[in-house]
Amino acid sequence: MTGYLLRRGLMMAPLLLGAASVVFLLIHLIPGDPAQAMLGPGALPADIQALQARLGLDRPLGIQFLAFLGALLRGDLGVSIHYQDPVGSLLLERLPATAMLATATLAMALLLAVPAGVMAALRPSGAADRATAVLAAVALSLPSIWLGPLLVILFSIRLNWLPVSGADRPSSIILPAATLAFSTGALLARLLRTSLAEELGSLYVRSARARGLSRLAAALRHALRNACGPVVTTVALQVGSLLTGAILTETIFAWPGLGRLLVRAISYRDYPLVQGCVLLFAALYIGTQLLCDAVRGALDPRVAA
Amino acid sequence: MRRSGTGSAACGGSILALLLLTAAFAPWLASQPPAAQDLALRLEGPTASHPLGRDDLGRDVLSRLIWGARMSLPLGLVVVAISVLAGTLLGAAAGYAGGRTDAAISAVAELLLAFPGILLAISLVAVLGPRMSNLVVALSLIGWVGFALVSRGETLRLKRQPFLEAARSSGATGSRVVFRHLMPHLVGPVTVQAALGLGGVVMAEAGLSFLGLGVPPPSASWGGMLRDGTQNLLDAPRLAVAPGAAIFLTVLAAQLLGDGMRRRLLSGAELGAPARRFAPGSGPLRGGGGS
Numbered sequence: 212m213t214g215y216l217l218r219r220g221l222m223m224a225p226l227l228l229g230a231a232s233v234v235f236l237l238i239h240l241i242p243g244d245p246a247q248a249m250l251g252p253g254a255l256p257a258d259i260q261a262l263q264a265r266l267g268l269d270r271p272l273g274i275q276f277l278a279f280l281g282a283l284l285r286g287d288l289g290v291s292i293h294y295q296d297p298v299g300s301l302l303l304e305r306l307p308a309t310a311m312l313a314t315a316t317l318a319m320a321l322l323l324a325v326p327a328g329v330m331a332a333l334r335p336s337g338a339a340d341r342a343t344a345v346l347a348a349v350a351l352s353l354p355s356i357w358l359g360p361l362l363v364i365l366f367s368i369r370l371n372w373l374p375v376s377g378a379d380r381p382s383s384i385i386l387p388a389a390t391l392a393f394s395t396g397a398l399l400a401r402l403l404r405t406s407l408a409e410e411l412g413s414l415y416v417r418s419a420r421a422r423g424l425s426r427l428a429a430a431l432r433h434a435l436r437n438a439c440g441p442v443v444t445t446v447a448l449q450v451g452s453l454l455t456g457a458i459l460t461e462t463i464f465a466w467p468g469l470g471r472l473l474v475r476a477i478s479y480r481d482y483p484l485v486q487g488c489v490l491l492f493a494a495l496y497i498g499t500q501l502l503c504d505a506v507r508g509a510l511d512p513r514v515a516a
Numbered sequence: 517m518r519r520s521g522t523g524s525a526a527c528g529g530s531i532l533a534l535l536l537l538t539a540a541f542a543p544w545l546a547s548q549p550p551a552a553q554d555l556a557l558r559l560e561g562p563t564a565s566h567p568l569g570r571d572d573l574g575r576d577v578l579s580r581l582i583w584g585a586r587m588s589l590p591l592g593l594v595v596v597a598i599s600v601l602a603g604t605l606l607g608a609a610a611g612y613a614g615g616r617t618d619a620a621i622s623a624v625a626e627l628l629l630a631f632p633g634i635l636l637a638i639s640l641v642a643v644l645g646p647r648m649s650n651l652v653v654a655l656s657l658i659g660w661v662g663f664a665l666v667s668r669g670e671t672l673r674l675k676r677q678p679f680l681e682a683a684r685s686s687g688a689t690g691s692r693v694v695f696r697h698l699m700p701h702l703v704g705p706v707t708v709q710a711a712l713g714l715g716g717v718v719m720a721e722a723g724l725s726f727l728g729l730g731v732p733p734p735s736a737s738w739g740g741m742l743r744d745g746t747q748n749l750l751d752a753p754r755l756a757v758a759p760g761a762a763i764f765l766t767v768l769a770a771q772l773l774g775d776g777m778r779r780r781l782l783s784g785a786e787l788g789a790p791a792r793r794f795a796p797g798s799g800p801l802r803g804g805g806g807s
Contacts, residue, residue, distance in 0.1 A: 226626065226627065226630045227630075229623075229627040229630065230627070230630045230631065233627065233631070233636075234639075237639055237640075237643050238643070240640070240643045240644060241643045241644075242644065242645065348768070348771055348772065348775065349768065351771060352715065352764055352767040352768035352771050353764055354719050354722055354723070354760065354763050354764060354767065355723075356722060356723060356726045356739065356742055356743075356760065356763075357742065357756075357757075357760025357761070357763060357764055360742070360745070360746050360749060360753075360756040360757075360760065361756075361757065361760070363749055364749060364753045364756075364757070368749060368750060368753070375749075450632070451632030451633050452632065452633040453632075454632045454633065454635070455632050455633030455634050455635050455638070455723075456633070458635070458638065458727070459723050459726060459727070462726070462727065463746065473638075474727055477638075477642040477727070477729070478728065482643070485639065485642060485643075489631070489635060489639050492631070492632060492635050493630050493631050493632070493635070496630065496631070496632040497630055
């Protein structure tokens with residue numbers, strides 16, 4: 212297992228390097244002079260020159276890139292232009308809120324997906340299966356930027372049960388997490404249904420049934436674990452859309468996480484901060500895939516062999 | 517026997533066709549130009565001549581919805597067209613040529629996939645500036661990867677099939693084999709992916725517009741209308757509900773169409789397409805035997 216994870220980890224290293232290069236190049240895609248763009252049209256030439264020197268924009272591209280990578284390895288992501296704080300500490304400040312939102316979302320999604328997926332798989336083409344299929348198609352087509360406001364209208368404005376936005380109360384997390392959990396849950400339910408239905412047809416399930424286990428018991432005790440493999444892989448990929456979904460959802464609900472920080476950074480033209488956010492999102496995404504490889508290996512030792 | 521998926525494909529297809537007609541005839545269907553303001557009547561509720569009321573600048577919501585179709589759908593179609601073209605070609609080239617070509621194309625695809633969802637599109641538009649052309653570039657850049665993966669996988673599966681061996685051994689050049697013999701087999705899976713992709717692009721564009729990274733105002737886009745609408749959730753929830761419903765309907769229609777077509781393709785394969793007799797145990801489209 213350790214060797215397997217080490218191998219997978221080594222495969223991720225070039226991806227991280229590639230992602231860092233793309234993020235580095237972003238700032239050079241800005242039309243015109245980046246320092247001018249960041250300071251706005253009314254900036255003084257002296258200020259522009261000072262910023263160019265601070266960001267190292269006056270040096271050759273190759274040197275800039277090496278300096279960027281070197282600083283990155285030391286954990287130095289530069290200084291935010293708007294906040295005047297180190298980008299790294301700004302990111303660390305916001306990371307817990309986004310992590311909390313992602314965890315709550317995943318928990319909610321699994322709470323929806325596992326019962327629905329199991330019920331649907333037990334009787335393919337049955338009532339539960341059809342209902343799950345329809346609900347999943349609808350949920351996957353619901354844009355979070357619409358679902359969020361709809362939930363606010365219903366639960367905050369009409370019923371007055373939950374806060375509209377912010378993160379002051381523990382209940383504040385419910386609406387943003389639910390907004391994200393709908394589509395994630397739908398996707399997971401669909402996948403679990405397919406992979407569980409396949410497992411239920413295999414010989415070991417038939418032999419369990421022959422020993423007198425009910426369909427449900429055979430599914431839960433024997434097939435579910437094997438059916439989880441593909442689902443875990445998808446969770447890893449799904450975390451990606453969760454993270455970007457968080458950008459939109461955090462904006463809707465004024466949730467103080469990384470997504471909102473990125474949107475702020477973009478509107479302030481604070482490009483070092485934009486770079487930091489994008490890089491952290493990519494690193495989190497790549498890291499989650501490694502984590503899910505570990506979970507897959509733990510679920511099914513054959514994977515990690 | 518009725519093939520499964522026909523109903524859902526037809527349903528999704530007709531909704532999309534209606535939306536496209538709306539986009540095409542927007543100037544005749546909409547009662548007002550998208551930017552026509554009447555500040556005296558701001559946030560006016562639904563009336564007979566303005567069934568969805570007016571927004572916070574007194575603009576007719578229904579007219580803006582109709583004009584918005586003209587923004588979202590063509591943009592989605594253009595992005596999908598570029599992505600299909602680039603992705604299918606690159607994927608087929610990677611799968612067919614193998615070796616270094618495959619390694620290079622796959623490396624680029626993997627690099628783009630290292631950025632979750634629409635993050636790369638968001639960052640690109642953020643640095644390039646919110647313009648229609650930049651939206652198309654950013655969304656196509658992340659869009660082609662899906663098509664490349666599909667067509668590469670299919671190509672790898674088909675590469676060793678007898679009909680391609682036959683074409684090769686009768687002296688056809690690489691490009692002729694790819695374009696004349698391989699591509700026709702990619703049409704099915706790529707079309708399914710294109711329908712699903714259209715929904716994804718419309719959703720992504722709405723998300724970008726919601727963040728203020730879409731086509732700049734006063735042009736009407738559904739995502740931008742939704743963003744403005746959320747400022748008035750308390751007084752006029754319909755301003756957020758209406759454009760969101762339009763996005764939802766478009767994405768749902770694209771999904772129904774794509775899902776229906778996929779099921780038709782699968783059931784068609786199982787109903788005994790001739791290919792199956794020659795290659796037992798490898799029904800088209802069911803790549804790899806699982807496990």
